[in-house]
Amino acid sequence: MTAKVEIEFTLNGRPRRVTVPADMSTLTLLREELGLTGSKLACGEGECGACTILVDGVSQNACLMFAVDCAGRDLLTIEGLRTEDALHPMQRAFVDHGAIQCGFCMPGMIMQAKYLADTTPGLTREGMRRGLEGNVCRCTGYKKVFDAVADAAGIDG
Amino acid sequence: MSPQAKGTLDEYRAPATLAEAAEALADGKGTVLAGGTDLMLQAEAGKTPYRGRLVNIRRVAGLRGVTEDGGTIRIGALTTVTDLLNDPLVAEKAPVLAATADKFASSQIRNAATVGGNICNASPAGDMILPLLALDARVELASWRDGALATRTVALDGFFTGPGATVKGPEELLGAVLFETPPAGRTARFVKSGPRPALEIATVAAAIAMTVDGGTLRDVRLALGAVAPTPLRAKRTEALLEGETLDGDLIARAAETVAGEVNPIDDVRATAWYRKHLVTIYVRRLLQDDGKG
Ligand SMILES: Cc1cc2nc3c(=O)[nH]c(=O)nc-3n(C[C@H](O)[C@H](O)[C@H](O)COP(=O)(O)OP(=O)(O)OC[C@H]3O[C@@H](n4cnc5c(N)ncnc54)[C@H](O)[C@@H]3O)c2cc1C
Numbered sequence: 118m119t120a121k122v123e124i125e126f127t128l129n130g131r132p133r134r135v136t137v138p139a140d141m142s143t144l145t146l147l148r149e150e151l152g153l154t155g156s157k158l159a160c161g162e163g164e165c166g167a168c169t170i171l172v173d174g175v176s177q178n179a180c181l182m183f184a185v186d187c188a189g190r191d192l193l194t195i196e197g198l199r200t201e202d203a204l205h206p207m208q209r210a211f212v213d214h215g216a217i218q219c220g221f222c223m224p225g226m227i228m229q230a231k232y233l234a235d236t237t238p239g240l241t242r243e244g245m246r247r248g249l250e251g252n253v254c255r256c257t258g259y260k261k262v263f264d265a266v267a268d269a270a271g272i273d274g
Numbered sequence: 275m276s277p278q279a280k281g282t283l284d285e286y287r288a289p290a291t292l293a294e295a296a297e298a299l300a301d302g303k304g305t306v307l308a309g310g311t312d313l314m315l316q317a318e319a320g321k322t323p324y325r326g327r328l329v330n331i332r333r334v335a336g337l338r339g340v341t342e343d344g345g346t347i348r349i350g351a352l353t354t355v356t357d358l359l360n361d362p363l364v365a366e367k368a369p370v371l372a373a374t375a376d377k378f379a380s381s382q383i384r385n386a387a388t389v390g391g392n393i394c395n396a397s398p399a400g401d402m403i404l405p406l407l408a409l410d411a412r413v414e415l416a417s418w419r420d421g422a423l424a425t426r427t428v429a430l431d432g433f434f435t436g437p438g439a440t441v442k443g444p445e446e447l448l449g450a451v452l453f454e455t456p457p458a459g460r461t462a463r464f465v466k467s468g469p470r471p472a473l474e475i476a477t478v479a480a481a482i483a484m485t486v487d488g489g490t491l492r493d494v495r496l497a498l499g500a501v502a503p504t505p506l507r508a509k510r511t512e513a514l515l516e517g518e519t520l521d522g523d524l525i526a527r528a529a530e531t532v533a534g535e536v537n538p539i540d541d542v543r544a545t546a547w548y549r550k551h552l553v554t555i556y557v558r559r560l561l562q563d564d565g566k567g
Contacts, residue, residue: 120286120328139283139328142314162315163383164473175356178382181314183307185286186332229382251380251473 124188128153129197137184144168144179146187147194155195155224159253166252169225169232170194176232178251195224198231207231210269211262218256226252226262234270242272281305281323288330295334295447296418302444304329308352309386311379312395325444337390337449340364348452351390355402359384367455370405370462370481377401377466380473390448393430396440397475399500404481405464406430407497407507411453415446425449434504460485460493465556468543476500477544478552482560484515491515496560500543501536501553510535511557525561529554 120139125132128151137146144161147153147170157167161180168179171193198205204212207227217223226249233240233248240248245266246259254262266272283305289295298304303326307313316322331337331352338352340361347367349358358364359375378384378401392402393413411430416423430451433440442448456462462483468474479499485492494515496508511532518524538549 119283122286139286140280140317140324163311163379166380166382169382175385176382177386178311181309181311181383181386183310183314183328183330185288185328186307186310186330188288189333233381248381251382 141184143182146184167225210265214265216261216265279320285327300418308391355384404497408481408483408495409453
């Protein structure tokens with residue numbers, strides 16, 4: 118029998134207490150136990166970034182993070198980004214630049230872009246491109262994505 | 275995947291100290307969890323079956339960070355690849371580790387992946403292992419013996435015994451990797467191939483450390499990845515280079531020697547023939563210091 122572990126953590130600003138199997142991923146916890154399906158399951162191997170969330174402000178692939186390791190941490194998912202009455206500026210920029218086709222990769226892109234903007238003083242366009250290497254879009258190019266992120270992160274040119 | 279192949283996890287521990295962690299592993303029935311970037315997938319695939327108890331070491335105090343004391347640099351097992359990329363001490367004293375971190379996976383993976391996990395996973399293509407081998411690093415292994423915490427130190431060269439296999443027992447925890455602070459004038463470089471800069475498991479990777487003393491090579495260390503069952507120190511090539519003057523002829527002989535020293539395989543990323551060819555090019559590049567690394 119796989120051990121079940123009770124954990125407490127903060128999710129999108131609210132305290133949560135759940136019991137999870139020791140081998141469950143954080144992505145499964147979010148999507149299947151807590152009903153937050155904004156973080157996407159695509160490759161399930163850490164290659165595509167569609168499941169990117171912030172843990173204590175640091176981006177991670179939720180598909181590779183053990184749910185038990187959420188204990189005591191502060192998680193932010195795409196669902197927690199907007200306020201009651203407005204989208205987060207990064208979300209707004211993606212809308213304004215039309216940086217979306219099917220949209221499946223967008224939650225992860227936006228979370229990773231927010232991480233880069235929050236944690237990289239003097240972020241450059243090249244730094245942004247490198248920082249988004251772990252986020253794959255299969256519909257189209259990345260130009261509009263880069264334009265959106267550059268806009269929201271205040272990168273010139 | 276049958277449940278047997280995945281192993282069992284009927285217990286979970288999240289120790290707060292090294293002693294507690296060692297105690298949780300004492301019976302050899304613990305599986306260590308660090309960043310999880312290898313473990314999650316390998317356990318699901320049945321490659322690293324769970325041993326019964328998941329021992330999450332992420333809450334163990336004092337295992338993260340880079341420090342220098344008495345001429346020795348110590349990197350805690352939980353130091354992430356992102357930490358190495360941003361650490362001022364690394365940038366000043368061992369920049370080859372930051373250069374390697376820059377070629378490692380993606381931002382998200384670097385944020386989770388630990389140095390201890392990269393070493394203990396013991397992949398022949400583990401990137402961070404190579405500059406550490408070139409720096410003559412050693413690892414500290416902690417265990418619980420006769421009711422107390424015991425530590426032994428093992429050279430990284432000799433730590434690996436096969437793909438995914440090391441001399442570390444299942445009851446042992448890697449606590450830190452250490453090496454002497456490289457003296458002024460010592461150079462070290464890392465090169466890695468793959469069709470794109472990010473998210474590549476190396477087709478071939480290599481690291482070198484050497485001192486060029488008035489044109490003469492001293493204390494050459496050459497470590498190669500993905501060309502043998504374990505990360506490899508190319509000792510015949512090192513010996514060939516030692517005490518010699520770096521010139522075109524020496525570089526050509528080094529490339530020839532290294533080709534005879536590796537034992538690569540064919541896999542989805544490359545053929546053995548291609549890997550052998552590539553490794554000769556990388557050795558030339560590392561020695562020529564042409565800045566393309
Ligand atoms: C998409 C992707 C890209 C990747 N790219 C690269 C790359 O470019 N280069 C590269 O080298 N690797 C790469 N990896 C592999 C992986 O990220 C690294 O090997 C990483 O450093 C593993 O560290 P971790 O903390 O996540 O280890 P874990 O997954 O937590 O552990 C790995 C193994 O080591 C054991 N272990 C961990 N820490 C200790 C310890 N302190 N003591 C004893 N045992 C321990 C675990 O039990 C497990 O068997 C990639 C992985 C993915 C998913």
